[in-house]
Amino acid sequence: MSTHTDDGGQSRTGFLSRKVVIWASWDVGSSAFNSVVTTFVFSVYLTTPKLFGPSANANLGWTTALAGILVALAAPALGQWADRTGKTHTVLTATTLALAALIGAMFFVKPSEHYAWLGLLLLAASNFVFEVGSVIYNSMVSDISTPENVGRVSGFGWGLGYIGSILLLFFLLVGFIQPEAGLFGVTGEDALNIRVSMAVCALWTLVFCLPLLLTSRNRPPSGEPSRGLFGSYADLGRSIARLWRESRSVVWFLVSSAIYRDGLAGVFTFGGVLAGVAFGFKREEVIMFGIAANLVAGVATVVFGQLDDRIGPRKVIVGSLASMCVLALIVFFGKPAGPVVFWVFGLALCVFVGPTQAASRSYLARVAPPGSGAEMFGLYATTGRAVSFLSSVMYSSSITLASKVSGRPKDDVAIYGILGIIVILLVGLATFAPVRPETETSERPERAAARTPA
Structure with missing residues (x-):
């Protein structure tokens, strides 16, 4: 799927051109969902046992898993429809607006077990529309970069998103979520400070995603009729079979990245909860x-983006995944030492999450055959969603198993959830072994010459 932007006639080879900044602004807007909703505020609020019951933490894992399964089922049909009708901008706009509306609706989730499933439903639905919108957004990186700077462009997008997260989290902390009333006088009574924060996040999403929505355009339709859900899966199977014959390393990348990216998603989803x-x-x-x-x-992420362009994304991915597994194990075994372990080694783990995501996006942009970037990113999203329930299932299963074996409440053994995420990261790393460096998969000069300006 490829969405073209009006870049004001600037060359696509420019690293920090107007179109790159506009593209990255969507990452800033979506940071409200990634950081505030799913990681550090709303998910933590929703898993507070005294507010939403003793099974709230495990229920979050099962609900997230269900959302992942739904995305996996719908992504091929939505992707094929957007490709063939050319309505990529329409999909991006609809999903972004729906995301903002769903985040805003979280204001109505009051601190009571009666509202637990409303919160979980809104979280699952927002996860669904975010993932579909991300398919379009990620595919655009090949339209605004070259093989020589795609690592920096991809890293810049992720890095700017993190900066947005910092600013938004700090504003919410000072303005609303302090133990006493924040700068705006909103207290924690009836969890109003958390609920108002969700309304602020909805506005943030709209404001920073709007530039891309206003400048992106639908592309011309392919002229091929939509084949529906089952036809889309048939097309997906044929595409993978062709890739297996022509570029087996790319297939291994799609499989392995689908697994370890779900592990990364698990780190984001459950990090704040842990x-x-x-x-x-x-x-x-x-x-x-x-x-x-x-x-x-x-x-x-910004620093590793430079490294990506120098040594290649494959080395960045392998080194980052191995480091994350070691650090996560230290967090698990170091729990008796208290919060200082999470502060030190949890932060160290965060060093490698963004670079892995950015390098994965740049790797695929580098190896996609000329003229097939849309199809490749469609496969990238679809294979990812096909296993998007793994980390959630492993997280909740690890906690449930630990609770049954030890006879202790699930909240007391919540740390075991991290073992499930480690397993996913290790499997992803193991299946990444057959993936060759991108320079062995495609000739970069030829790819650069084959591209046409967006």
């Missing part, structure tokens, strides 16, 4: 950790 439930962080401490984590991740 801080609160397993390590006893207070709400404001979770947000402070979120600010620090996004600062570390943002700087690291």
